[in-house]
Amino acid sequence: MTSKLENLWCDSTAKGLTEPELLQYRSNLLGSDLRITNYGGGNTSAKLTMPDPLTGADVPVLWVKGSGGDLGSIDLSGFSTLYQDKLDQLKSLYRGLEHEDEMVAYLPHCTFNLNSRAASIDTPLHAYIPQQHVDHMHPDAVIAIACTKDSRALTEEIFAGDLGWLPWQRPGYDLGLKLENLCKERPDIKGIILEGHGLFTWGSTSKECYLNTIDVIQTAADWLAAKNTSVPFGGPAFEQPLSAAEQTAVAAKLMPLIRGKITQDQPKLGHFNQSPEVLEFVNSKDLKPLAALGTSCPDHFLRTKICPLVVDFDPAVADVNAELERCVAGLDDQLSAYRAAYGEYYDRCKRDNSPAMRDANAIVYLVPGVGMMTFAKDKATARIAGEFYVNAINVMREANGVSEYIGLDEQEAFDIEYWLLEEAKLQRMPKPKSLAGKVAFITGGAGGIGKATARRLLGEGACVMLADIDAESLGGASEELSTAFGKDAVRTVMCDVTDEQSVMDSMSASAVAFGGIDIVVSNAGIASSAPLDETSLELWNKNMSILSTGYFLVSREAFKVLKAQNTGGSLVFIASKNGLVASPNASAYCTAKAAEIQLARAVALEGAPLGIRCNVVNPDAVLRGSKIWSGKWREERAAAYNMDQQELEEHYRNRSMLKRNVFPEDIAEGVYFFASEETSAKSTGNILNVDAGHAPSFTR
Structure with missing residues (x-):
């Protein structure tokens, strides 16, 4: 902890603030x-007195973080509320450790005031x-103390009897009873460390509890x-030989390759971390x-799987590019070996009622240097x-520094990963949106x-890299879009599509930000x-x-990825x-736009054997929201038709067969049609006119 x-x-x-609001605070x-x-970890709770909605009598109610919430952003709707006396009555129904999972089914019967927030499996612990x-x-x-072979002794040494200690046990009803018993046996303690797990602390008020926790x-x-x-970690195996830029370049090469090789029914998205904590670990003996x-x-x-995959890469060699080629050549064997080892782990540990084996690929990939x-x-x-594995790195560093880390x-x-309660939670997850993972x-x-x-693609679950030459508009x-769809889903990069290196760098930026590219929308343009x-x-020129050249460069570099x-x-050209x-x-x-088509x-012809589709959306007269139409082009087109600039929109509307204006959202709908496998998986080399009807433009 640096500070x-x-x-x-x-x-x-x-x-x-009310007592529930103090709990949220x-x-x-x-x-x-x-x-x-x-993120998403930990729980907080408060036992509060509230009027029963049926009788009006004051009753004790447990407010506790509900299933799936995050403490940093939780509001009052994120807490489950349960009658404390009914939770106490559940003890009479408990049949022992081998039956404790059935206790979760009783929790809804304890719900206070018809609260729809599902109670988590940690509810009995509180x-x-x-x-x-x-x-x-x-x-x-x-956790660094909890995960050492001397965990109990260290707890006593550090806290001088102020904290209790319990041996490892999977969270559940039985652990809740053990916490209760220890508190009754040692009423003066101010918290409990769970071996290999975490910390419980408490107080008579929300403030007292908070202060006790951070203390x-x-x-x-x-x-x-x-x-x-x-x-x-035993010291460095080598001095850091690669600059930050070189690290990023290697990641840009490896991430699309790994992503493609581990993609199965559900596409995956990537994240890259080159923080000092991570580099210290991946560079260690x-x-x-x-x-x-x-x-x-x-x-x-639960977030990082049984173990990470350490990629076979030696950053200390003289020729990094040659080493990268060697690494790439061996990726298939490494990934296959990990999947085989995971399958063996599943077979060793599975029980009669275990769910079927899930994705056998690693989640975490560690690359030396x-x-x-x-x-x-x-x-x-x-x-x-990645954040959770950084936590694990911190734990290993501290645990091994004072004792011996125990995994x-x-x-x-296995029993946690394939816990039937976790499986049931996975089965309740909603169906992914059409562009999820893209x-x-x-x-x-x-x-x-x-x-x-x-906006249209983000709404269907895609992540988006916005590339533009206009820094102010890009910001x-x-x-x-980040406000509307979350910061994780949106990234930006300055890109001049006429500059070869700029386009190459932009594609690398997307590879590092998200792991690769699936949909390319060539839309940068001017009008004269x-x-x-x-x-x-x-x-x-x-x-x-x-x-023309800009669309070529973007297509070529995207094609490589x-x-x-x-x-x-899927590539979609806005022509x-x-x-x-x-x-x-x-x-x-006109000539340049014809070249785009x-x-x-040509891209559709070369891409088809690889499952890469390329189609065209042809807009016409999209005046609103367009930077092109806010410049000289509006003036020039008005002059060409011998009319006032303010008359252009009406002119184009009346010129169309359907007598309707065309908006950016209409073009976006056409792009989505070609981008989605659900709507156009068997379309390539096609042109979709979004122009409200212009007979001379009918494709032949």
Whole structure:
């Protein structure tokens, strides 16, 4: 712990809050610091007196974080509420450890006030501790002590009897009873450490509970800081030979390859971490033996699997590119070996009623000299898995520095991973959206069509890389879309589509940000108008550079990534009806747009054997929200038709067969049609006109 935990409790903020609101306030404070607990991890509770909605009599009610919530962002709706007296009555129904899972089915019968928030399996752990306010956290400093072979002795030494200790046991009803018994046997303790798991602390008020929690964690951290003077992880196996840029370049090469090789029924998204903590671990002498032990805390394990895969890469060689090629050549064997080992683990540990084996691929990939890559069904889960493994790294460093780190027993690990209650939770998950696990790369992403397209694809579960040359507009689009769809789903990159290196760097940025690319929307554009005899070579070349060469460069570089992934893909070109039917005073623009359409056909031909589709959406007269139409193009087109600029929209509407305006959202709908396997899996080389009807542009 690099800095002390700060007391964030503000009496003026807390003043006037109800008891449930104080519980939420405490929870938000604790969940805001990953040193205290992980995302989605930990629980808080309060036993409060409330009027029964039926009788009006005051009754004790347990407020406890519900299933699936996160303390840092939880609101009152995230807490389950249960009659405490009914929870106490459940003890008479308990048939012993081998039947404890059946106790979860009784929890809904204890619900107070028809609260729809499902109670978590940790509810009994809070219900039976005889304290009004209880916190259950997973701080690295405490878990480091909990995960040593000397865990009990260290607990006594550090806390001088102020904390109790219980041996490892899977969370559940029986553990709740053991917590209760220990509290009754030792009424003066202020908390309990669970071996290999975490910490329970309490207080008579929310504030007292909060202060007790951070004090216990800080005490553990201070002790570790004073006692752990050893060289972490056996010292470095080599000095860091790669710069941050070189690490990123290796990740950009490896991530699409790994992503493609581990993609099965559900596409996966990646996350890259090259933090100092991660690099210290992946560059260490003890990397392989420690990685093989896996994690210990159940929360860590559920997010990161039985153990990570250490990628066979030597960053200390003179020729890094040659080493990368050797690494890539051996990836299939490494991945196959991991899957085989996972299958053997499943066969060794499975029980008669175990669910079928799930995805046998690793979640965490450790690359010496480079960093850590994590892959999961969505970006947030991949990022959080990485955060959990950083927690595990911190635990291993501190535990081995003062004693000996002990990983979770293999059978215990399996019983958590394939717990029937966890399986039931997985089965209740909603069906993924049509673009879940997909990555869309959109050029001109900050413009009207680009942003509308991003919004449409994000709404279907995709992650989006917005590429644009306009930094200011890019920042605004990023903020807008991140607010609507979450920061994990949106990334931006400055990209000049006419600059080869810029395009290459942008594709690498997408590979590192999300693990690769699945959907490419070429949308960057300009528009110009001039009579043929007044069209300068500069104007001609500018159109060709952006609209023809730019589309070529983006297609070529995306094609490389898609080929590496070997999972198909979809390219969508935003062309124009001018690519089919010329307009007066726009020879450069019309010719460049025609080139786009022909390029799309060529890409469709080469991509088909690889499952890579390429199609075209042809807009016409999309005035609203378009940066093109807010510039000189509007003036030039108005002049070409000898009318006022304000008359253009009405002119184009009346010119259309359907007498309707075309908006960016209409083009976005066309892009989604071609991007989604559900709507157009068997379409390639096609053109979709979104122009409200323009007979001369009918495709033939």
